[in-house]
Amino acid sequence: MRIFKFRVWDKKMKEMNYSGNAANEDGDIQISVGFFFSAYCEKMDGSWCPTVEIMQFTGLKDKFGKDIYEGDILDWKEHKEILQVDYKYAGFRLINYNTTIPLDAVCANCEVIGNIYENPKLLNTNNQTRRK
Numbered sequence: 001m002r003i004f005k006f007r008v009w010d011k012k013m014k015e016m017n018y019s020g021n022a023a024n025e026d027g028d029i030q031i032s033v034g035f036f037f038s039a040y041c042e043k044m045d046g047s048w049c050p051t052v053e054i055m056q057f058t059g060l061k062d063k064f065g066k067d068i069y070e071g072d073i074l075d076w077k078e079h080k081e082i083l084q085v086d087y088k089y090a091g092f093r094l095i096n097y098n099t100t101i102p103l104d105a106v107c108a109n110c111e112v113i114g115n116i117y118e119n120p121k122l123l124n125t126n127n128q129t130r131r132k
Contacts, residue, residue, distance in 0.1 A: 009117040061107070062074065070087055070092070074107070074111065083096050
């Protein structure tokens with residue numbers, strides 16, 4: 001069974017918050033996304049809340065067993081690259097601003113070293129993200 005988890009970057013408070021999941025009697029996962037995210041929105045009239053960024057768990061873990069979310073920054077030591085996790089082309093991908101790589105192809109050899117909100121300086125957006 002796939003686990004659905006989310007996290008929220010609160011732009012006002014400059015902090016990351018993680019959701020929880022609850023299973024019903026049948027073992028099905030219930031996600032109350034609206035309830036979780038409502039704490040971050042000033043209006044609950046159905047309009048989008050511009051004060052948060054929502055990121056989904058990819059279902060994958062890095063080489064140390066840490067959950068990988070959209071927006072995470074991974075260190076792919078084998079290729080000396082720092083890559084960003086993004087949702088592109090109907091799947092989670094690693095972006096290095098020159099190409100995209102399927103996340104599941106390399107995540108077992110990567111390490112989560114931060115995310116684009118708390119650690120933006122880890123990414124070098126000038127042409128390449130290759131480390132020296």
